[in-house]
Amino acid sequence: MDQKNKELAKIFNRIADALEFQGANVFKIIAYRKAARVLDELSQDVEVLSKTNKLSDLPGIGKAIAGKINEYLTTGKMKKYEEVTKDIPGTLFDMLDIQNLGPKTLALAHKKLRVKNLNDLKKAIKNGRLAKLPQMGEKKVENIKQGLDLYERAHERLSIAVAQNVAREIIEYLKKNTEIKDISAAGSLRRWKETVGDIDILTTGKNGAEIIKIFTKFPMTERVLAAGETKSSIIVKGGIQVDLRIVKPKSYGAALQYFTGSKAHNIKLRNIAKSKGLKLSEYGVFKGKKMVAGKTEKEVYKILGLAYVPPELREDRGEVELALKNKIPKFIEMKDIKGDLHMHSTYSDSTATIRQLTDFAWRFNYEYILVTDHSQSAKYAHGLEPKRLYKQWKEIDKINKRSKKSRVLKGVEVDILKSGKLDYPDKILKRCDVVVAAIHQGFTKNVTERICAAMDNPYVDIIAHPTGRLISQREGYAINLHKVMEHAAQTGTWLELNAYPDRLDLNDVYLKIAKEMDIKISIGTDAHSIGALLWMKFGVAQARRGWLEAKNVVNTYSLKKLQTMRKINKNRIE
DNA sequence: GCCGTTTTCGGCCCGACTGTTTTCAGTCG
Numbered sequence: 001m002d003q004k005n006k007e008l009a010k011i012f013n014r015i016a017d018a019l020e021f022q023g024a025n026v027f028k029i030i031a032y033r034k035a036a037r038v039l040d041e042l043s044q045d046v047e048v049l050s051k052t053n054k055l056s057d058l059p060g061i062g063k064a065i066a067g068k069i070n071e072y073l074t075t076g077k078m079k080k081y082e083e084v085t086k087d088i089p090g091t092l093f094d095m096l097d098i099q100n101l102g103p104k105t106l107a108l109a110h111k112k113l114r115v116k117n118l119n120d121l122k123k124a125i126k127n128g129r130l131a132k133l134p135q136m137g138e139k140k141v142e143n144i145k146q147g148l149d150l151y152e153r154a155h156e157r158l159s160i161a162v163a164q165n166v167a168r169e170i171i172e173y174l175k176k177n178t179e180i181k182d183i184s185a186a187g188s189l190r191r192w193k194e195t196v197g198d199i200d201i202l203t204t205g206k207n208g209a210e211i212i213k214i215f216t217k218f219p220m221t222e223r224v225l226a227a228g229e230t231k232s233s234i235i236v237k238g239g240i241q242v243d244l245r246i247v248k249p250k251s252y253g254a255a256l257q258y259f260t261g262s263k264a265h266n267i268k269l270r271n272i273a274k275s276k277g278l279k280l281s282e283y284g285v286f287k288g289k290k291m292v293a294g295k296t297e298k299e300v301y302k303i304l305g306l307a308y309v310p311p312e313l314r315e316d317r318g319e320v321e322l323a324l325k326n327k328i329p330k331f332i333e334m335k336d337i338k339g340d341l342h343m344h345s346t347y348s349d350s351t352a353t354i355r356q357l358t359d360f361a362w363r364f365n366y367e368y369i370l371v372t373d374h375s376q377s378a379k380y381a382h383g384l385e386p387k388r389l390y391k392q393w394k395e396i397d398k399i400n401k402r403s404k405k406s407r408v409l410k411g412v413e414v415d416i417l418k419s420g421k422l423d424y425p426d427k428i429l430k431r432c433d434v435v436v437a438a439i440h441q442g443f444t445k446n447v448t449e450r451i452c453a454a455m456d457n458p459y460v461d462i463i464a465h466p467t468g469r470l471i472s473q474r475e476g477y478a479i480n481l482h483k484v485m486e487h488a489a490q491t492g493t494w495l496e497l498n499a500y501p502d503r504l505d506l507n508d509v510y511l512k513i514a515k516e517m518d519i520k521i522s523i524g525t526d527a528h529s530i531g532a533l534l535w536m537k538f539g540v541a542q543a544r545r546g547w548l549e550a551k552n553v554v555n556t557y558s559l560k561k562l563q564t565m566r567k568i569n570k571n572r573i574e
Numbered sequence: 575g576c577c578g579t580t581t582t583c584g585g586c587c588c589g590a591c592t593g594t595t596t597t598c599a600g601t602c603g
Contacts, residue, residue, distance in 0.1 A: 027586050031575035063575050100592095102601050137594055143601095187603085200603085231590055233602095241601080245590090258588090263603075270587045274581090281588060 005039050005046045006496075007537035008069055011081050012036035017093050020103040021110075034060035037264065043513045046484070047073060061331040073305050073568050091117040099147030101141070108133055122149065146223065150239055158240060159471060160538060161501035164189065166240055167199050172216060177214050178345070180205045186259035187243075191311045192541035194471060194504045198241035202259050208246040215244050234561060251283045254294035257301075258282035264310075264316035272304050272320075277287075280304070312544040319370050336550040337536060338558060339368035341522025342413065342436060342464060342496065347392050348373035349381035350528040354395055360530040362406050368559045370411040371396065372436045372464075372524075375423035377415050381440075386428060393431075407559060409433035413464060418442035420450045422457060429459035434566065436524070437497070438464035439477055447477040448497065451484050455493040462522045463488065465498040466504040481510065485517055492567050494520045494554055497546075499539025500532070511546025518563070522554045 016032035019025075029393065038060045039046060049055050050073050055066035072078045088110075095106060095118065109115040112133060113124045124130040125148075131141045158166075167185045180203045184190065187200030205211045212232040215225045223242070225233040233243045249254040258266060259282065273280035278287055284294025286301050293303040301308045306323040309504060310331065313319040322328050343357060344350035352360075354371055361369045373392065374383035384392065387413070396408045413436045415423035422429070422437060429435050437454045439447060447468075454460050465474035466484060488495050495514060497507045503526065514521060523539040525532055543553060550556040554565060563569060 025575085028575050030586075034576080038582090062575070064575055100601065104600060135594065135599065139593060140600090143592085198603095226591060228591060233591095259603085260603085263587095267587055274587085282588090 002053055004073065004339070008046060008072060009036045009040035011078060012039065012065070014093065015081055015084055017096055017103075018088055021088060021092070021107050022084070023104070023107065031060065031065075034264075038416075041315070041509055043509065043516065045490045051349075054532050075127075089116045089481065098144065098151045100143040101147055104132075105136070105140075105144070111560055118152075134550070136300060146225075150235070150271055155280065157197050157472065158199075159501050160192060160194055161535075162197055163196040163199055163240075166236065166242070168213075169220075170199070170201060170236075170242060173218055174201075174211070174215060174506060175205065178205065178211050180211065182249065184256060186245075186256060187261060190260045190546060191262065192538070194501075194542065197241045198243060200243050200245070202245050202247065202252075202255055202258050203413035204249045204252050205246050211246055212244065215231055218242075245282075247282065247307055249295070250291070253298070253300050254284040254297035255282045257297045260311050260314060261343065262315050265314040265320065268316055268320045269304060272306070272324075274303065278303070279438075310544065312541055313547070314351070314494040315508075317546070329509070329547075329549055331546050332540060332550045332553055332556065333542050334537060336553070336556040337364070337366070337523070337540065339366045339370065339409075339523045339555045339562075340525050340527070340533060340536060341411070341434060341462065341555050342498065343369060343527040343533065344374050344381075344413075345371055345392070347382075347384055347388060348378070351526070352530045354392070354399065356500050356530050357527070357533070358399055358403070358406075358408055362403075364533075364536070366406060368407045368409055368562075370434050370436075370524075372411040372413040373494065374440075375414045377417060377423045378440055383415070383423075386424070389428070400539070411436055413438055414460075415440050416450050416454045418445055418450075420446065420453050422454060422460070426459060429457070431565075432459070434461045436458050436462045436464045439468055444478045448480045448483050451479070452487045455487050455491045460493060461566055462494045462496050462524075464526070465500075465503050465526065466494045466495050467505050467507075467510075469505055470502050471504065475479045476505070485510075485514060485519060487515045488514075488519050492520075492570060494522045497521050497539050497553075498526050499525045499535045499537075499542070501538050504538065504542050508542055511543060511548055515546065515548055515552050519549060520554050521552055524555075537552045 012032045013036040016029045019029045033131050040060055052072055055069055068078050068080055109124060109130060113129055115121050115124055125141055125145055130136060131138050167189055171183055183203040186202045189196045189199055208229045212227050215232055216227050216234055220236040221234045222237060223235045230246045233241060235241050245259060252543055254570040270280045278285050283299055284291040298308050307326045307328045308318050309323050345352060345354045345357060367394055375383040376383045376385040393410050396410055400406050410432050411434045416437055417423055418441055437460045451463055467479060469476035495506060523543060525535045527533045554562055
């Protein structure tokens with residue numbers, strides 16, 4: 001989906017890399033990067049915008065870049081791209097990801113030492129020639145070498161679940177061993193981004209150097225990258241980088257705002273500050289030399305004339321404009337969730353019995369849960385043939401008899417088979433309270449058509465993990481998500497936001513599109529253990545990042561309402 | 575290369591840290 005959007009984003013980023021490498025005008029580079037980001041997150045098809053001459057309406061895309069987009073869409077090529085990348089070996093671009101090795105140094109090494117790839121770089125380090133270049137020295141080379149080590153350890157972005165755990169441990173450690181008052185994770189972790197590059201932690205305290213000394217002695221520390229008075233970076237076990245910043249209490253809000261980002265969001269804010277004759281930095285909002293705000297984030301936004309923007313929204317996807325007009329809606333929260341619509345029991349491949357699932361789930365004050373074990377073809381997951389399914393239903397009936405307040409619903413996660421048929425006949429699906437359908441086989445075979453066919457079935461309520469991606473592990477199915485979403489809107493089928501941290505599928509950008517298309521979303525944990533029921537929070541955070549309000553999410557509705565909203569009932573009522 | 579309630583030219587967010595320097599460049603966030 002949006003293949004061209006992504007392709008063009010990559011190309012513009014590559015052009016930016018090349019220009020950086022050549023030492024071109026910094027602002028030109030920024031312009032290309034911005035265009036790349038806008039395209040990457042665009043909720044419309046770039047080809048449609050191109051045909052209707054609307055490209056230049058997009059922020060960051062002017063006449064020149066619009067022209068390049070049109071050129072690429074019509075000819076499949078872009079002269080500028082070919083020109084700037086002509087003399088740079090492709091392998092060099094990837095090397096820009098090596099820490100402490102920036103475009104300037106890499107260009108110099110390329111020019112003077114003919115470094116073209118990782119091996120060349122290693123040689124240049126070993127034989128001492130890199131250290132002899134101007135502005136270089138032993139320590140710089142040592143830092144590059146360490147960056148190279150990290151890079152070679154397949155430095156991947158962390159899943160948000162892992163990052164949250166590490167951050168929690170460090171915060172607890174610092175609280176125990178130092179005299180700090182305010183402390184918080186910042187950065188993409190605080191924005192609940194699905195993956196996190198490194199962990200940012202912000203705190204206030206009097207003796208910065210002392211706090212940093214203790215920070216660098218965190219038991220899991222592998223290496224200390226920097227340790228100053230107010231700022232320190234360490235690498236902890238697993239190659240995870242953790243940055244700590246210390247500010248004065250009066251700057252805490254401004255600093256939290258600043259270090260939470262995103263960068264694009266912050267740049268917008270700084271521009272707004274400027275237009276009001278103010279200056280915004282991590283130390284506060286200043287009018288001339290006088291500090292006028294900074295203790296809390298709320299007052300920072302307020303003095304800029306903006307409504308408070310929740311961290312999950314801060315991606316420069318229109319939230320600043322909304323905040324200027326004071327039109328930030330009330331987004332979904334954990335307390336809106338009335339049930340979990342995707343989980344497994346020991347009947348198929350989970351470690352939790354239905355009894356355990358219910359006991360645990362009722363702690364969250366849910367009104368209902370939907371048990372959705374795998375269907376018969378999913379042999380690997382001990383999928384249920386009809387006989388065992390009926391047995392499970394009997395057990396559910398028993399449990400429901402005892403509970404007055406909450407209800408266990410009978411569901412299935414029915415496989416969409418390679419043939420395009422569903423793994424249970426309609427007469428079984430008909431008897432379920434809610435039906436979840438999903439692809440678990442044939443990831444490349446007519447996936448779009450098969451999912452659409454499943455949505456045509458009147459008993460299928462939800463398509464689970466619609467793209468099938470596993471973050472950092474597997475690309476999604478070969479699927480035309482545009483078509484799938486259109487068909488979901490037409491048939492009134494709900495799409496899942498799978499809260500499993502490695503899935504988070506649909507992602508934030510598509511959720512926002514789904515909202516615009518008035519498609520209802522179902523958040524399910526896909527729990528295979530009782531602990532995984534807690535993952536609902538990742539789903540809700542992702543939903544907020546996709547601008548979803550409670551009304552867009554079916555499991556914020558009461559059970560009664562939920563039932564009337566099913567396809568089969570809706571048709572009868574409306 | 576983008577953009578406009580000072581502007582169609584001249585800005586473009588702002589600062590910390592490090593290492594190599596003798597006043598600053600490169601990198602990072």
